[in-house]
Structures are given as structure tokens and as C-alpha cells.
Amino acid sequence: MLSLQQKLALQQKLSPQQIQYQKLLQLNTLALEQRIKTELELNPILEETLDEEIDLEQLEENPDETNDKLDEEEENISNKEDEFDIEDFMNDEVDAEYEIERINKSQDEEFIHPIAHQRKSLRENLIDQLHMLDLSEEEIILGENIIGSLDKDGYLKTDLSKIVNELKLFENINVTIEQAEKVLAEIQKMEPVGIAARSLQECLLIQIRNSSFDPYYSYLAEKILSEHFNDFVNKRYETIQKTMNLSKETLKTTIDVIQKLNPKPGEGNIDSEEMNQITPDFIIEKVDDNYIVTLNDKSVPSVTVSKTYLEMLGANKRKRKISEREKETHKFLREKFESAKWFIASLQQRRNTLMKIMQAILEKQYEFFESGPKFLKPMIYKDIADIIGMDISTISRVVNGKYVQSPQGIHELKYFFSEGLSTDSGEEVSNKHIKELIKEICENEPKDAPYSDDKIASILQERGFHVARRTVAKYREALKIPVARLRKSL
Template sequence: MLKQTLQQKLLQKLSPQQIQFIKLLQVPTVSLDTRIKEELEENPALEDGSLANMNEPIEDYPDKDPDEQFNSEESSFDEEFSVDEYIQEDDYKDYGGNYNGDDDEERKEIPIAIQDSFFEKLQNQLDLLALSDKNYLIGQQIIGSLDDDGYLRRPIPSLVDDLSFSQNTFVEESEVEDMLKVIQEFDPPGIGARDLQECLLIQLKKKDQENPTIVLATRVVEDYLEEFTKKHYDKIEKQLGVNSEELKDIINEILKLNPKPGDSGAVAGKQLHVIPDFHISNNDGVLHLTLNGRNAPELRVSKSYQEMFEHYEKVEKSDKKMKEAVQFVKQKLDSAKWFIDAIKQRQQTLLKTMNAIMEYQYEYFLTGDDRVLKPMILKDIADRIDMDISTVSRVANSKYVQTEFGTFLLKSFFSEAIQTDSGEEVSNKEVKKILEECIANEDKRKPLADEKLTEILKDKGYSIARRTVAKYREAMNIPVARLRKEL
């Protein structure tokens, strides 16, 4: 049965200005130039102020929190429209792309050599062999089926089916096996293996087989690989009849092997760029915070578009085309103003947030000692700057600060509190630092178990459970005691 009802609802609706600000706030410095270039290309009413004389006074923009609703009375726009329409109209781009550089002549790019990819190198080696057409197709199929780490994880019968369906070539499994052995002779050693054991054996067989250490290392990989990975060295010593020094040489020989032979070629030429958003300098015990200059571009609204809009406003608008022209120019002018406003708000929000973090962790930024880091959560900073927690999170998750002792992600300065026996609250980073030092200084022949680490922390006044110690150890990518054992 259909019926009509009246309902009252309270909804929080993001304005287009908020959406643009939120998107820009998340963009790191390394991608900001690209985002600005995209906007300059799409909006002719927006100009790069650094390329023209700017005699106009610069407006002061108050701090605005994108996670709080804008005051509708402050809006200078006559028309309202939905967020969905706004997103469809402006077609927001993904801001997580690679940094494409800029036109700054003073900035020097690191040259990257053009290299063949991992698969191209294998193909080049295949081309040098005198093969029949059939074997060449099999070789190509095998190379194309390798993973990025150099392993062949596709079963041989599946390769036979692939050749019959895609290449119309009917082969036997034995022919594929024979061709796989040929490819396993290619460089880098270990290519074409179907598991870790085969990968290590391929590399060992290319070494000097007259060397007794190589022979014993081959035997360990063939017969005692599980004991080796679990570091049950005493069992291996008994089975091989060797002493600790001899076993140490054998293990070192195995550790020299590459478990992922395809990695070196697969990631060749890739470089990670970390451009700090902030710089903190120490001037005789006084910290000085600066924002990366790329976060403050000189942008302006085009004077020609403003004059064009003023001209259209004075002209009779009875003509439909004239109305459309006025609407188009107004839309572009409004969009340019929104973008400039969002950029300026971004600068102020970044500085305000980072300054609050610096003041909160002042002693740490003076010394660089993790042990003096105070417990700090997002709410602590949000309360200080009177903004929403999500705003602080957007800044902390994507921005870096350069200090005199390294470049760090802002997120790394946030940590939970742990209470000591004396009742003092300290950062869990302090506990992690102590754990790291204990493990670094332990006797590797008898590494410290989690129970022993828990006792050490309790002696230092940190009463935490063994499972918490294990959680911190895993968070620092430190294996269990048994796997840290060395001869």
C-alpha cells in the first residue's frame, strides 16, 4: 500500500569547497606540483602568479577545518548544488600518482639509466640460442609465465594447454621440462625454479663442485632445508658429522644465495622520492619550523577573465548563447577562487598542525632520542589546534618532516601511553627502543626469548605482558629468538 509521509532529517552535506580542501590536504608535496599543473591546464581563469607581476594585495584566509560544516552565510556563491553533481562536473583526479617534476631550473634531477626489463633480458638470452621454432615458442611461453621474483609457479600441464590453445602448438610435457632446464641455465642464476629448494640448488650447482663446503651446502638444501630454515643447527651437525665452525661456513655459503633471483631485474630503475613537507632546524636550542616552498605556489585569478565577466554582465542577456557564456565564465572564475582559497587554507593547516606536533614533542626534536618521545594521539593535537581528529590524520598520514637527524613521516611521532611502576606515563616507542637495544646486544648463540625480554623490562620499571612484548617485537619485524640464533 502506497502512502505519503512527512519526515524531518538532519544531514551534514559537504560543500564543494570542503571537498576540494580535503583532497588537497591529503596530497603530499611530491604530488602537489602535478595537481596544480592539472588545475592550470583545466581552468583558463587560473594563472601562475610567478609568471606575471602581481600588484594586487594578498588576502588573509582564516584557518578552516574541512571536517566542520562551513557557515552558509560566509559563502559568496549564489547557487547550491549537490556533492554528486559537483564531483561529476569537476571529475576529481586520483592524487596518488607519481611526481612528474616541475620547470624549476635550479632543481637537478637524478638521471635514471634506461635498462632492459627482467623479462627482456631473458628474451635476449633466448634469442641467442639455436632452437627449433617449436622449442622457441615453448621458451617464450615459459618466460612469459614466470613471476616477477623469477619463479615458475604454473604447472607444466597448464603450460602444455596454453601452448595448444594460444599458439596452436601441441607439445609433450617432457619437451617443456627439457626447455625449462635450458632456461634455468640463464642469468641471473636460479631463474625458472618452481620452489625455493630448486632455486637454491640451481645456484649451488653453478658453483665449484670440488669445494667440500659447496658439496655439503648442496646436501643441506636437498635433505635438511626445513631444519635449516628453523635453525635447528644441532640436528644438522649430527647428520653431517661436522663441527660448529664447519657448519658456520656451510650456512654462510647458503646465505649468499638469492632466494628471489627476479627481484634485481624486476625493480631495476625504480626510485622512491621522499620530499619533506616541513623542515625543523635547531638554532642554539630554539627550534625553527618552515614549510617546503613548493606548498606555497603563487596563483592568481586571470584579469582577462574578470574583465570578460564584467563585460558580459553589462551586456543584454536575452540571447541564450550569451547566458551560457556568462555562466561558463562565472563557473571558471568561481573554480579558480575555490582552488586558491583551498591552497592557502592547506598551507595554514599544515603549519598549524606541524607546529603543534613540534611544541608537543619539543625535547625529541632537540635531541632525536626516541626515549624522550611523549605519548601522543591524534586527539591531543586536534584539541590543541581546535580541529577535527580526521583533519590531523590526513596531515599525519601523508606528510614528512626533515630534521637534523633524519626525515620522518609525521605518523611515526604518534604513540600510545604505557604506565611505569612509578606511575609515570611514557610512550610505547620508548619500550620498543629498549627492546631493540636488548636484542641488538644479545648473545646471538643464545638469543633472548620473549619471557626473558619481559623480565628485563620489568626490572627497568615497565610492567607489560609477554604477549605485548611479542606484539612490539613483531611490529619492529624482529623474528622470534629461535630464528635469531647464529653460530
């Protein structure tokens, strides 16, 4: 039986302004710079200003037509940058459907990459080297396919027979496995030597065979890598020494030679145009006895509203009779004006929010900035949210992917957040402090008899930190410190 029912429910929906503000909030400085440049291209109402402060008042005022200004809503944007507040625009009645469509039309906006300098990637350099070799056209194409199949560390994980078969099937190019092996061998001798290896063992062997080390130790190193590779990677040096009948000093010198080789010739940047470079979003400097926080946004363009387009908007509004085309122009300019207004307000609110959060982190972690990592305090997102009166999700957006440069170095903001552990004295310490201690213990342990996880836990226990062996193992792995057996040196 059908029946009608009434149901009262509360739903929370984000306005277009809030969506835009949140997207801007999570961008780092480099991504924000590109985002602003994109907005300048898309919105003719916006223009870049050379002044550090955006003075909309001087752009909107018209001394000759003071009485013909735009309506009160448009006059509100005449306030200077420091008077903007995103809340002032949260309830504006404008064409919201247009703004939502404009904001959401591209899902790639959150993944804007900074503009890089013109520079060839490692893969492109390899292809250039390939074209300098004395190879046939078919072999050049084969080599390009091999280079195109390399992974981020420069290894060839695709079977050569598969590459040969795909060339025959899709490009009608017939090459043999023997030709593929020949071309691969040529590529492996390119710079960096060892690129396109199919295993770590092959990579190291290629490098040692093309090295300029002492011939005797190169011979021993090649013998170890080819005949005793498993013993080498598992650091069973006593077995190698006994089997090859070497003195301890000779074995140590040979192992040192092997350790100078590069296990990852691609270095994770085979497609990168340049090495990863961190641009800090904040800079903290100590002036006298005080720490000063500044937002590192000098390269970010300042934007304002174009006076020319505002005058066009005002002119259309003053006309008593306007054509359909003029109506469309007025609607277009009005939409772009509202979009520009929200964008400028969102930028200023983003700036204010970032500064509040960084200042709160500085106050909470003052001892870290003063004395170093060992003085890092336990802190969670809620601690900062409570200090500045904002939601935890806002803190998360700001913290993610942003960096600060201080006298203690460059750190991601996430670094300052960690859970706490209690000491014998009842003091709360950050788990990052425990990681620093584990790192310190491993650095100072006897190299010929490294400490086990149980031993490290016992040392921490003696210092007043109650940490279980499995926790030590977890933190050690997070620090990328190998197990004791693999830390052993001759």
C-alpha cells in the same frame, strides 16, 4: 491506514569546497604536484606563476578600465595568498552541481601517482634478456608469459602446465612441458640469478650453482640446501653438523655463504620503474637552539587566475545585449572562475593546516627531535586536534602517507602517534619506546643462546616496564624479529 507525519532531523552535508579541500589535504607533496598540473590542464582560468607568492591583485586590476571591474565577489580574490581562507568561500552561491560533478567524476584523483623518470622495470629487463637468447618464436612467447606470471618477489607461483595450456587455448601455440622447463631454466639464470624460482629452496640452489664462491663451500652449501633444507631453515645446525660430519668452523663458513644469497630476487619491485624513494613533505632543521619547520613544496607549482580570461569574463558582463553563444561562454568562464577560486583557496588552507599540525607535533614531541626515539611520548590524534582546534578526521588525513625529515631521520607522521604504558615510577612512556628496548635487547643478546619472550619480559620488568610475554611477542613480530630459535647463530 495512511497518515501524514512531520519529522525534524539534522543532516550534515559537505559542500563542493569542503570535498575538494579534504581531497587536497590527504595528498602528499608528489601527488599534490601532479594534481595541480592536472588542474592547470583542465581549467583555462588557472595559470602557473613563477612567483612564490600568488598576487591575484595585479592580475585582476585593469588600469584603463578601473570602473569596469568585476562585481564585488570577484574583487575579493584580489587579496594576496596569505589573506585567503577556505571559510570565505564555503557559502558562495554558485553552480554547485557543476563543481560536485567535476570533483567526483574521477575516483582515481585520490590515487595520483608521482611522475617517474623514464626507466625500465625489472620485468621489462627480463624480457629484453629473453629476446637475446637463442630461442624459437614460440619459446620467446612462452618465456614472456612466464615472466608475466612472476609475483612481486620474483617467484613463479603459476604451474607451468597451466601456462602451456593457456598458450594452446588462447594463442594457438603448441609447446611441450619439456620446452617450458627448458625456457624456465634459461630465465632462472638471467640477472638477477634465481628469478622465476618456484620455491625458496629452488631459488637458493640456482644461485649457489651459478655463484663464484669457493668451490668447496659452494659444494657444501648446495648439499645442505638440497638434502638438509628443513634443518637449515629451522636452524638445527647441530643436526646438520652431526649428519654431514663437519667441524663447527666449516659449518659456520658454509652457512655464511648461504646467507649471502638473495631469497627475494624480485625485491618487491618487479614492476616498479625505480626503487621506492621517500620525498619528505616537511623539513625540520635546528637553527641555534630552535627547530624550524618548513613545508617541502618548492617543486609544487604556484597557481593564479589568468588576467586574460578575467578580462573576457568582464567584457561579456558589460555588454547589454549578448548572444546565446556569448551567454554560454560567460557561464563557462564563470564556472571555471569559481572553480579556480576554490582551488587556490583550498591549496592555501591545506598549507596552513599542514603547518599547524606539524608545528603541534614538534612541540609535543620536542624531546624526540632533541634526543631520539627513546624519548618519544605517548600521543594520539585527539591530543593534536585539541591543540590546534581541528577535528580528529583532519589530523588523520594529514598524517596518512606524509613524511618529515629531521635531525633524527625521515619518519612517517604516523610514527609519532602511539599508546602509552606506565612504568614503576608512574611515568607514561610510548609503546614505541618499548619496541626500541626490545630491539636493543635482541641486538645485544648472546648469539648462541638468544632470549625467549619470557626472558625479554623479565628484563623489561627489571627496568621498570610491566609488559606481558604476549605483548613482547606482539611487538617482536611487529619489528620482524624472529623467535629465539631462529635468531640463534653458530
